[in-house]
Amino acid sequence: MIAGFSGFERDKSNVIPLLQYVQREIGFLPGNMMGEVADYLRLPKAHIYGVATFYSQFRFKPQGEHVITVCEGTACHVRGRGEIRKKLESILGITAGETTEDRMFSLETVACLGSCALAPTMVVDGRVYGKMNEKKLKKLFEAIKFKQE
Ligand code: FES
Structure with missing residues (x-):
């Protein structure tokens, strides 16, 4: 106990x-x-x-140091979240619901982040990032890498 x-x-x-x-x-x-x-x-x-x-708030496996949540909602879907998710899966080498072997990143999905005006959206370590595209994604990963060095 x-x-x-x-x-x-x-x-x-x-x-x-x-x-x-x-x-x-x-x-x-x-x-x-x-x-x-x-x-x-x-x-x-x-x-x-x-x-x-x-309840979806509960996790049964350890998470990575950085948790990335991609919105799967309609507004984000219409504005290209599929490409963002594919790119993320390709960069991390995991699919949604998984954690990288080095436990650095976990990738999750959510039905709507409530920030539809900023679609496509994602959350990294509790911070919302809007109007995502490949260029922004690359910058974000560079910033995370920079923080770790
Ligand atoms: S559908 Fe993505 S934030 Fe609402």
């Missing part, structure tokens, strides 16, 4: 807050930790797994 569990009441309503807590602490939800949450709340493990898999 993670020490911080004791700050949560052993109540069914704390399933999501506890899962969020574990994810904040570890970065994802390992299977054993979902078991720990179940034991702590005295609930069946299947219930915890059911909740965790229902």
Whole structure:
């Protein structure tokens, strides 16, 4: 059990807050930790797994140092997000939902980032980038590389 569990009441309503807590602490939800949450709340493990898999906010694998989220919404689709995603997959050598072997990048997709006026959009490490094109993508990767050196 993670020490911080004791700050949560052993109540069914704390399933999501506890899962969020574990994810904040570890970065994802390992299977054993979902078991720990179940034991702590005295609930069946299947219930915890059911909740965790229902919400897209929960991750079951470790993420890369940089998380790139490409919008798959209609506005972005119409304005060429397909090309952006293909380029990203080609640069990173992974497809959406995967993390590079060196754990530097994770590539994800989302239904809409809520910034349709800036389509095609993507988010890198929590920051929204709009009106993306190959040139901007190249600059962005150069900036990330520069930060790491
Ligand atoms: S469709 Fe891409 S931000 Fe809304």
